[in-house]
Amino acid sequence: MKKTATLYRMHTSEHICPFGLRSKDLLERQGFEVDDHKLASREDTDKFKKEHNVETTPQTFIDGKRIGGHDALREHFNMGPAVKTGTTYTPVLAIFAVAFLMAIATTVAYVESISLIKIIELFVAYSMTILSIQKLRDLYAFTNSFITYDLLAMRNLRYAYIYPFAEAFAGIGMLAMLSGFIVGPVSLFIGTVGAISVYKAVYIDKRELKCACVGGDSNVPLGFVSLTENIFMMAGGTWMLCKAFGLVN
Incomplete structure (x- = not known):
């Protein structure tokens, strides 16, 4: 049985959310078939955030459960933060x-x-x-x-x-x-x-x-x-x- 996930991400003529693309790529690499919903305007994005009581997009849903944004998705798959923190050489x-x-x-x-x-x-x-x-x-x-x-x-x-x-x-x-x-x-x-x-x-x-x-x-x-x-x-x-x-x- 193929795993499926639903993704809502901002994709307008003026702005394509990089974290939405990263979330889609991560889900696909984890073997998920992605139901990709593009929020094509600021109005669509604001409406989605209000309906789901969230402050940011993208948002991923797996088995009907909201996982969250890109960072939350990485945490769901037991992966560390994408951005390095602290000092580095x-x-x-x-x-x-x-x-x-x-x-x-x-x-x-x-x-x-x-x-x-x-x-x-x-x-x-x-x-x-x-x-x-x-x-x-x-x-x-x-x-x-x-x-x-x-x-x-x-x-x-x-x-x-x-x-x-x-x-x-x-x-x-x-x-x-x-x-x-x-x-x-x-x-x-x-x-x-x-x-x-x-x-x-x-x-x-x-x-x-x-x-x-x-x-x-x-x-x-x-x-x-x-x-x-x-x-x-x-x-x-x-x-x-x-x-x-x-x-x-």
């Missing part, structure tokens, strides 16, 4: 992973022989560039978070606004193979100040803060990953200066 780890794959792909495509050093150089440059984009999406939100722990930004708020542009300049400069005398000092400076600031805030002052490394609206905790980002910039800056002075090839 996922955003910055995703950036590092993609940057690393981009570095490998670029090396394979454009460098005659596979070079681990070249992959690392590109990885640092791509990581810095992508991270700067995350900050530049919303400078106000980024600076609001950044000034709570960066030692220089606390003293001079303008530095918080300069920082993501400096990070982008250093990353793009590495990709463009600009002189290490130009790129190296910028990367080394912002990385060193950042590393000292993170170390003090987390390991000396024992403060629990969110990192602004992927933007001011993230739930990435300030700590090891944030320190790693700054160490990458310090290492990249030092390497660029060493190349400029002819100490390495």
Whole structure:
């Protein structure tokens, strides 16, 4: 006997409820045949909510019993919340992973022989560039978070606004193979100040803060990953200066 469920969801010319689509997909993946009722206007939606004494749509009914919205449906199937709550390293780890794959792909495509050093150089440059984009999406939100722990930004708020542009300049400069005398000092400076600031805030002052490394609206905790980002910039800056002075090839 096939399982059936009835779904009421908002689907108008102006708005298609994403949670209605998610509820339909979830029911189908659970083996249900869905009797899909589209509420085609605001009036239809308001009428439905009034009749069933509910405040939101979508609403799912199974065997004549109202289960509720998308979150309630997931709970009914013993599934956790769809949206992650609390702190997470996922955003910055995703950036590092993609940057690393981009570095490998670029090396394979454009460098005659596979070079681990070249992959690392590109990885640092791509990581810095992508991270700067995350900050530049919303400078106000980024600076609001950044000034709570960066030692220089606390003293001079303008530095918080300069920082993501400096990070982008250093990353793009590495990709463009600009002189290490130009790129190296910028990367080394912002990385060193950042590393000292993170170390003090987390390991000396024992403060629990969110990192602004992927933007001011993230739930990435300030700590090891944030320190790693700054160490990458310090290492990249030092390497660029060493190349400029002819100490390495």
